[in-house]
Amino acid sequence: MNYARFWFIELLAYWEGKINTLPIQHQFGLSRQTSSNLLKQYRTENPGNLEYGTHDKAYVAKPDFKPQYIDQSVDEYFDWLTSRTFPSSPETPFGITQLKPPRRYVSPLITRKLIPAMREKQRLEIDYLSITSNDPEGRIISPHSLVKTATRWHVRAWCEKRQRFLDFVLSRFKGEPQVEGPAVYGEAHDEDWNTWVDIIVAPDSRLSAGQKQVIESDYGMQNGHLTLTVRGPLVKYTIDDLQIKTKMIELRPEAQQLICLNFDEIENWLY
Template identity: 30%
Template sequence: MPNLAPGGASSNQRERLWQIDFLTRFRGEVTRQDLVLRFGIALSNATRDFTLYRQLAPDNLKYDHRDKVYRRAKGFQPLFIYDCAHTLQTLTWGQGVGLEVCNQPILVESVPTLSQPDLDILAAISRAMYAAKALTIRYVSVGSGESVREIVPHSLVNTGQRWHTRAYCRVHSKFRDFVLTRITAADELDGLINAAVESLAQDHEWNREVELELVPHPRATYSRAIELDYGLESGQSIKLSVRAVMAGYLLRCWGVDCSPNATLQPDEYQLALRAPDWIANQVSLQIAPGFKNEKGL
């Protein structure tokens, strides 16, 4: 929280200041109307919020009189401290998530996250997505090492283990996934993108969906336990429609046996993909469990 004098701002106003800060950092612009619609306040109150914010952070905003919007200034420095997990949650679910941690007596533990993106890189990506801009990035690939790329990002992707951006790569003239933690620098490029080639609408693998059917592993000794895990009745399967580019990630995240004859160990892979060869003709299963070994790749 910013260092406000006691009585200088109510908790509600601090939340609105956070909203200004968040949208400026991750969207690149913010308006008084954003506060009016989000918090149900009068326009005059929103004006006072922006006045206070500019007093606290005079180098963060520049006002565009023509468009009547506050834009991110080059000297922007976050007024608030951001938690990475909370930021990603907010970008995923919207701004309705509370700002403060809720203390409660029930102990809840979860597996720690081992990979988190740099928030300044995430902010550059999200601003480019919002404004439909291209970026120059420095990217470190496992296969080819560090290189400079020009990309046009259109979406963020949570694979269950890592965060990616789905983007058009001008070097390879195709849409690709870029792991956020492997981007070491990102700078916005001037000029318009070629929407006929580089926009989300042209990413056919992103816009195309594939139907998957997952079943309890046929070699499991006690398949009823697996059915209970997934809320299935006896003989039922999990049927879901996913983006073509997400199929491999989903199957790897949930440990689904994708070998043609379900040959992986059922103690480790409790689900199996029905008709994996047919699915492989529609989407890439190179990262799916069992698929590489069966194909001898």
């Protein structure tokens, strides 16, 4: 029974840097005393992980924190933020195997400042690596939304250096962010983010009628096509995740499978 509760304690302590009784009470519907006893029990069984911080009035993750219940992937933490669900046991359900692509490492030092900054609408100074520079560049950003694609997480944020909203890959942030005060620009100012775009996809026209029916069934298409409505900056990620080729069509339609019917309407969002 304590597996899920200890998992939750570790999850918040590791990714947020600290934990007290309040989130445990809310997550599991427990009393303050029972939540306090759980924290004490966790510390007894894992003596090197948490210490009480009088300034924070919470148990703080020690520098040599060694998780016993979480897998230390940022996906695990963000999935909980999204769904508020948690595992009941460490066992994998019988007969289920899940492919796990290589993880992009995200430091907990990033999330411990990034998530509060998003909640409290704060600016952050942070170092960022890009494919156009060999050295980290200092940026001041105002983050407003997290986005998960098939292979990575990024944050949508106002960039003071570039003077526009950009997508920043979380694994490319380095060091520990510093809070720089209230944000001036937020989600409401991000016109592209607040623009919704229709992507109309259909089976490759070169497929046979029978093959098209298979693809239509796969995606629950109606009248031979499927319309996906996404935020403007997410158009490219959606096309990529669906493996729709836009620059070079596959020679074999079985390899292409899907095409975009309204490419001219979405092209500006791709490049």
